[in-house]
Amino acid sequence: MILFIHRKDLRTSDLPAFDAIASAQEDSLHVLILEPFLLRNKRYLEHSGQNFLQHVARLQQEYAKQGKLLHLLYGEPEAILQRLAGVHPIQEVSIHADYTPYALTRDRLLQDTAYALNLRFHARHDSMLCDLEAFMDWCGRSEPFKVFTPFYRRWRAFLAQRFRPPYAAGLSSLRTVALHPQLADAFQLPEAIARELTALAPAAEQMNPDHVFENFLHADLNDYKVNRDHYAQERTSRISRHLNTGAISARTLYSRLTEEEDIGEDWLRQLAWRDFYLGQARLDRDFFNYENVYDLSALGTQHFEAWAQGRTGIPVIDAAMRQLNATGWMPNRLRMITAMFLTKNLGCPFIYGERYFRLKLSDYDNAQNRGGWLWSSSLGFDASPYFRVMNPVTQSQTHDPSGSYIRTWLPERADWSDKDIHLPDEDAIVDLKRSRAYAIEVYKEIMQSRQS
Numbered sequence: 001m002i003l004f005i006h007r008k009d010l011r012t013s014d015l016p017a018f019d020a021i022a023s024a025q026e027d028s029l030h031v032l033i034l035e036p037f038l039l040r041n042k043r044y045l046e047h048s049g050q051n052f053l054q055h056v057a058r059l060q061q062e063y064a065k066q067g068k069l070l071h072l073l074y075g076e077p078e079a080i081l082q083r084l085a086g087v088h089p090i091q092e093v094s095i096h097a098d099y100t101p102y103a104l105t106r107d108r109l110l111q112d113t114a115y116a117l118n119l120r121f122h123a124r125h126d127s128m129l130c131d132l133e134a135f136m137d138w139c140g141r142s143e144p145f146k147v148f149t150p151f152y153r154r155w156r157a158f159l160a161q162r163f164r165p166p167y168a169a170g171l172s173s174l175r176t177v178a179l180h181p182q183l184a185d186a187f188q189l190p191e192a193i194a195r196e197l198t199a200l201a202p203a204a205e206q207m208n209p210d211h212v213f214e215n216f217l218h219a220d221l222n223d224y225k226v227n228r229d230h231y232a233q234e235r236t237s238r239i240s241r242h243l244n245t246g247a248i249s250a251r252t253l254y255s256r257l258t259e260e261e262d263i264g265e266d267w268l269r270q271l272a273w274r275d276f277y278l279g280q281a282r283l284d285r286d287f288f289n290y291e292n293v294y295d296l297s298a299l300g301t302q303h304f305e306a307w308a309q310g311r312t313g314i315p316v317i318d319a320a321m322r323q324l325n326a327t328g329w330m331p332n333r334l335r336m337i338t339a340m341f342l343t344k345n346l347g348c349p350f351i352y353g354e355r356y357f358r359l360k361l362s363d364y365d366n367a368q369n370r371g372g373w374l375w376s377s378s379l380g381f382d383a384s385p386y387f388r389v390m391n392p393v394t395q396s397q398t399h400d401p402s403g404s405y406i407r408t409w410l411p412e413r414a415d416w417s418d419k420d421i422h423l424p425d426e427d428a429i430v431d432l433k434r435s436r437a438y439a440i441e442v443y444k445e446i447m448q449s450r451q452s
């Protein structure tokens, strides 16, 4: 019997592990473990936690529809494995790998436990569109790409030659087995979480990542290049929250995209950024540690709360933060503008904004979020130059000239003229020009402080 543990792969088709289980022709016990650390401080009530639980509810529905068994458990994975292996004839543990520092430690412990129990252990790669090892071998490189454009060129060529199509075996071809009732009791979900799952079930039922993507392909792919930064129009795919929980795979997206007459190069380029950051999370030893590589002690948190609450007096910043707080969504350009504003104009270390987005973004993903914050604060590979400080007023004038986004999220400005609506309040918490000049000086020193 194979124990399969769901992770950021909350779907029932195109899973490398399902293919392996089907080939082995063995029974499989499928569990999804909700870990106390990941649900701490009622995180499941924040947008990021709600998105995850909603996808869990959907996965349960998918299993039920196909007459298959999925068991939701609460506890430490290695303790659960120990108990399960004592009761079920498990010979192998199968997971899809995750690369955050927390996940690596957890999975090392899980692997050690499996080996101590004489079980086989398989962690298969799933999240990237390009298999990283195969890609690096093909490129003849051992060092990660530090600059996006050359990475992108090679990545495109690799896909054209070596794209690995979606895996064929679906859930329907597997023989899932029931969990011993005693174990279900021992690791049952806390009542509050079980309640949330029930409450989210109706919305989960309506959710369909394939439809989200199909709608985008038909309605918005052709004009993506022009529209992607017109954030008031919301014309991007909005696939990220499904992609990051694994409810749809990057392979499926690419495979579907290649059926289009015009493949949508600009959109694909964005998907490449996702692989660029996922690759860095695995190959750049500093990726999760830049806050210690540079001396950020000249920065402070004085204005962090005003930023987080959307009370800075800079209209587009406040509108974006209010949208994020209310809905869990913020368009990409506004993420760049708000992140740069916090780290540069307000002089706040990037980890505070990163942590805030971790809770608030529905599509939160550790590697993508860190990548975005490193880019905005000029740290890490291929980041914005230290002297680049986007001006939120001119960004707003350029990308939303009529100010319709501000009108939606700052109702107190709904009647302002197109000209005035972008301008800072008289008592805005910073002067854009002065804070920009100061940020450039400070970040120049930060760049020089790098510990090798």
Ligand SMILES: Cc1cc2nc3c(=O)[nH]c(=O)nc-3n(C[C@H](O)[C@H](O)[C@H](O)COP(=O)(O)OP(=O)(O)OC[C@H]3O[C@@H](n4cnc5c(N)ncnc54)[C@H](O)[C@@H]3O)c2cc1C
Pocket (backbone or CB within 6 Å): 228, 236, 237, 238, 239, 240, 241, 243, 244, 267, 270, 271, 272, 273, 274, 277, 330, 331, 332, 333, 335, 336, 339, 357, 361, 363, 364, 365, 366, 368, 369, 370, 371, 372, 373, 376
């Ligand atoms: C400070 C900051 C924080 C961010 N945090 C996250 C996060 O937690 N999770 C997340 O998925 N994305 C994050 N991003 C990247 C980007 O904003 C989102 O991926 C994008 O807005 C998702 O919308 P979409 O699915 O409509 O994207 P589309 O424009 O339709 O693009 C398609 C896909 O390409 C990828 N993509 C697009 N833009 C980027 C980018 N700049 N970097 C990496 N991948 C990209 C995403 O997987 C996206 O779903 C962050 C960006 C910044 C600047």
